[in-house]
Amino acid sequence: MTDIEEVDFEVDPEDLDNSPVVRVPSDELSLLVNDLHVSYRVFGAKKVGHGPGRKQGPLAKLLRRGGRAPAIREVKAIRGISFAARHGEAIGIIGVNGSGKSTLLRAIAGLIPPASGTVHVASNPALLGVNAVLMKDLSGERNIMIGALALGLTPKQVQERYQEIVDFAEIGDFVNLPMKSYSSGMGGRLRFAISASAVPDILMIDEALATGDAGFRAKSKARMDEIRQAAGTVFLVSHSLATIQSMCTRVLWVHDGQLVMDGEPKEVCARYKTFVQEKKKRAKTLH
Ligand SMILES: Nc1ncnc2c1ncn2[C@@H]1O[C@H](COP(=O)(O)OP(=O)(O)OP(=O)(O)O)[C@@H](O)[C@H]1O
Ligand SMILES: [Mg+2]
Incomplete structure (x- = not known):
C-alpha cells in the first residue's frame, strides 16, 4: 500500500537554499498534542490492507449482496501521537505514503475530531490546512x-x-x-x-512546496521565517528530504500512525533514509 518510490531524497544542490535555518528562541509552547488517536470510518468497504482477507466464493458473495448492512471499516490513521511545539519552530513531518502525515495536520487544524486524546493550541485557532479552503x-x-x-x-x-x-x-x-x-x-x-x-499563529503546509521550483522555494522559506519570527509555528509535510532539511528546525517521523522519531532534521532524515532504502532492498529481493 505504501509507495516508497515517491520518496525524493536526492539532495540537488540547486534545490537547496544553503542559508541556515534561523532559530527563533522561545520557551513558550504554541501547541500540545497528547496521545492523539484519529480514525476514519469507511462505509461499504471490503477488507483490504492489514491481514489476509477472507476468500469468498460466488455464492457467498451473492448472499452477502442480499440486504445485509454494508461493512464499516475503521482505519486507525493516528495511533497515540504526543508532542509539544514551541513558537518559532519550523517542524517538518516525514513518513512514507499513508503513514498519517496529512491526517495529523488535519487533526491539529481541528478539521477532524480525534477518536481520543487532545490537541491544545495556545492562542487563537488561526490554523488552516492549506488544502482545506x-x-x-x-x-x-x-x-x-x-x-x-x-x-x-x-x-x-x-x-x-x-x-x-x-x-x-x-x-x-x-x-x-x-x-x-x-x-x-x-x-x-x-x-x-x-x-x-x-x-497565522500556526501555518501548515502539506506538500504545497513540492510543486514549486527552486526560486519559489526560496521565497517560501523567507516567508516561513517571517512568520516564525512573528512568534508563529510552521508545519511542513514533504517527501523531499532536501526541502525538509533546508527549511525545518525539527523533524517528526511518522510511521503507521505513530511517532518513530522526533529530533534534529539531519539525524531524523538520515535514519529515515536508511529505513526507506532497506525497505526498498527488501522489496527487490522479494520480487
Ligand atoms: N478520507 C479518508 N477516509 C478513509 N481513510 C483515509 C482517509 N484519508 C486517509 N485515510 C487513510 O488514513 C491513513 C493515513 O493517511 P494520510 O493521508 O494521513 O497519509 P499521508 O502520510 O499524508 O500519506 P501521503 O504521503 O500519501 O500524503 C491511510 O491508511 C489512508 O488510507
Ligand atoms: Mg498526505
Missing part, C-alpha cells in the same frame, strides 16, 4: 477572497494584499480562470501564497 470551480480571485477571509483578514486587508498574493503565486492572468485550469505547480503556489498572506 480552496474551491476548484472558482477563479483564483474568488479563492483568494474566500481563503484570506477564512484566515481572519478583514475585507479591506484582503483588498490591500490581493496583488501581493497574486504576485507571490506568480499566476498572472490565470487568476481570473477557475482553479481547475491550473497546473499543479500553479495551484500549489497559490495555496501557499494565500495561507501565508496572514501571519
